[in-house]
Amino acid sequence: MLLEIDRETGEPKLLRVVAADDAGNLINPLIVEGQIHGGLAQGIGQAMIEEAVYNEDGQLLTGSFMDYALPRATDFPMFEMHSTCTPTPVNPLGAKGVGEAGTLGSTPAVVCAAVDALSEFGVKHIDMMLRPEKLWRIIQGKGGAA
Amino acid sequence: MIPTAFEYHRAKSVDDALEAMAASGGNGKFVAGGHSLVPLMKLRLSEPGTLIDIARIPELAGIREAGGQIEIGAATVHHAVATSTLLQDRCPVVSEAAATIGDTQVRNRGTIGGSLAHADPSADMPAVMQALDAEIQLQGAKGTRTVKAVDFFQGLFTVDLQPGEIITAVRFAPVKTAAYKKLYQKASHYAIVGIAAALDVKNGKIQSARIGLTGATTHAVRLSKLEQALAGQATTAEAIDKATAAAGTGVEDVNADIHASAEYRRAMVGVFAKRAVLAAAARA
Numbered sequence: 001m002l003l004e005i006d007r008e009t010g011e012p013k014l015l016r017v018v019a020a021d022d023a024g025n026l027i028n029p030l031i032v033e034g035q036i037h038g039g040l041a042q043g044i045g046q047a048m049i050e051e052a053v054y055n056e057d058g059q060l061l062t063g064s065f066m067d068y069a070l071p072r073a074t075d076f077p078m079f080e081m082h083s084t085c086t087p088t089p090v091n092p093l094g095a096k097g098v099g100e101a102g103t104l105g106s107t108p109a110v111v112c113a114a115v116d117a118l119s120e121f122g123v124k125h126i127d128m129m130l131r132p133e134k135l136w137r138i139i140q141g142k143g144g145a146a
Numbered sequence: 147m148i149p150t151a152f153e154y155h156r157a158k159s160v161d162d163a164l165e166a167m168a169a170s171g172g173n174g175k176f177v178a179g180g181h182s183l184v185p186l187m188k189l190r191l192s193e194p195g196t197l198i199d200i201a202r203i204p205e206l207a208g209i210r211e212a213g214g215q216i217e218i219g220a221a222t223v224h225h226a227v228a229t230s231t232l233l234q235d236r237c238p239v240v241s242e243a244a245a246t247i248g249d250t251q252v253r254n255r256g257t258i259g260g261s262l263a264h265a266d267p268s269a270d271m272p273a274v275m276q277a278l279d280a281e282i283q284l285q286g287a288k289g290t291r292t293v294k295a296v297d298f299f300q301g302l303f304t305v306d307l308q309p310g311e312i313i314t315a316v317r318f319a320p321v322k323t324a325a326y327k328k329l330y331q332k333a334s335h336y337a338i339v340g341i342a343a344a345l346d347v348k349n350g351k352i353q354s355a356r357i358g359l360t361g362a363t364t365h366a367v368r369l370s371k372l373e374q375a376l377a378g379q380a381t382t383a384e385a386i387d388k389a390t391a392a393a394g395t396g397v398e399d400v401n402a403d404i405h406a407s408a409e410y411r412r413a414m415v416g417v418f419a420k421r422a423v424l425a426a427a428a429r430a
Contacts, residue, residue, distance in 0.1 A: 067334070067404065
């Protein structure tokens, strides 16, 4: 992931997403690519904008899509996809499951990219989500990171 | 999720709509795009007995130029405003702001009159209309009247609109050197903070400025202190940066919610004021 953060607003923006997977023999490459696209979107959304917020009484405050943000196509750059092929020996097709492959790696990769972007401020760890105000506070020296 | 039962009347003209409202026994609601009203009805926070649909009244539609002014009919949808070549040429800030509203589906249903009448504290158009010093034209049972945008917005969801009155149009003198910049709320695409800046620029200097702010307070307002600070400044990045740096400090009762604290919003007023003024000056 290549990510930049606006110094004035704290808004993070993804510039490049490169994903490499090994799903063994690809029976239908188009479907595999679609699964990884969807997984990346879900995983990146989880790190950046999909936040369930509750108040102290346990009331869900992000109860509609007016407040709970789902990623849109315009939130992403073009995904750059690569694959290696190591057929699995445990089934006759040599194919592996790929449904959540994009999800698992993308969430920590986005957060790690943000930590790296903010390393000049001494940041070594940020809890999800990458909310603009949280990143702005770190840049302003108002805390929020380890 | 299911509203209470209601009657539905599609008005053919403004007079027809006003008559239907008078006949509704005080329990009627005008609806155009319905983006604000229908969700409230589904939650049963609003239970109108009669919905009077004003979206297809011919006299409320369209964007026209007359006598050096531009008039936008109240039932004109955001998409039409965003793609109007007249506005893009003569007053691009209005198209630019309309293009930032919601998403494609919202822009194809939501109307400029509905946005102004509802006066959501984070809506985009109230700030733009104040920066343009627009006039809002109203019609009711007692006739027509005109209110300045700066006087129209009075509080949280509160405007100078009497019971049974509807907005028929907005009218303003086009300003080429004007721009709108906002910090998006990522879910709704409402403005966490939005700034509309309209400048009078001559010989590389800002002669005068009108700045509208939305998202930060209960309702959209003009930033008169910032307007004064900008008057006489050169249109250089350095001068504009300096003049806008403290724009947020004088803003009182700044909103706070799950999307942004008051402190962050206040800081963003200055950032987006700078960006809007720079973009407006670049159109000189």
